[in-house]
Amino acid sequence: MxxxxxxxxxxxxxxxxxxxxxxxxxxxxxxxxxxxxxxxxxxxxxxxxxxxxxxxxxxxxxxxxxxxxxxxxxxxxxxxxxxxxxxxxxxxxxxxxxxGNDTPVIRSGRVDQGAVRRLGLRRHELDRAVRLQNGEDVRDIESGDFDPDGHLILTLKKDARDANHSDVVRIEARLERIERLLLERG
Incomplete structure (x- = not known):
């Protein structure tokens, strides 16, 4: 045995x-x-x-x-x-x-239908990825690439992005300048 x-x-x-x-x-x-x-x-x-x-x-x-x-x-x-x-x-x-290489599927808010068809992606998958990036619509996407591991990597257009830390710091500094000017005048 x-x-x-x-x-x-x-x-x-x-x-x-x-x-x-x-x-x-x-x-x-x-x-x-x-x-x-x-x-x-x-x-x-x-x-x-x-x-x-x-x-x-x-x-x-x-x-x-x-x-x-x-x-x-x-x-x-x-x-x-x-x-x-x-x-x-x-x-x-x-x-x-x-x-493999990344495959571009979205450029300047436009979907490359040929690439999407070749990859077998469905529209709701694109829409879901856009929502996960806090976008409202594919038109909010500057670029979207499907990577070799099967992930959709999206970059929002500048005007569709949420404020980040540096934006908040810049706005705070601007508000402080405005407050100083108002105090000097008032």
């Missing part, structure tokens, strides 16, 4: 190669689905993720059902993922290939 649990049925090198190839395939598939596929997952996305892991399981482990074979596959996945993540941190070209 113990021997069967740990006896490898597939050679170590084959197990590593299988795992790396499946990792690359899944990375390409996820990259091909676009940024939208990596943002907020819905229930159908979870179904696909669960089924996908089951579909590629045999491709990773082959005919090997041993604990050792599973451990080799798991360790290989973690090592390859760590290497890819670190390579993306060090190399801008590598990061762009594996992670």
């Amino acid at each position: 113990w021997h069967e649990m740990f006896a490898q049925q597939v050679p170590f090198a084959e197990k590593v190669i299988r795992t790396v190839l499946v990792y690359a395939l899944i990375a390409v598939l996820l990259r091909a689905t676009g940024k939208r596929g990596l943002s907020g997952l819905n229930s159908l996305d979870f179904v696909v993720m669960f089924l996908l892991s089951n579909v590629v399981q045999n491709a990773v482990i082959g005919a090997d059902n041993s604990i050792t074979g599973g451990a080799i596959g798991a360790v290989t996945l973690v090592v390859v993922n760590t290497a890819v993540t670190r390579a993306a941190l060090r190399n801008e070209v590598f990061a762009r290939i594996f992670e």
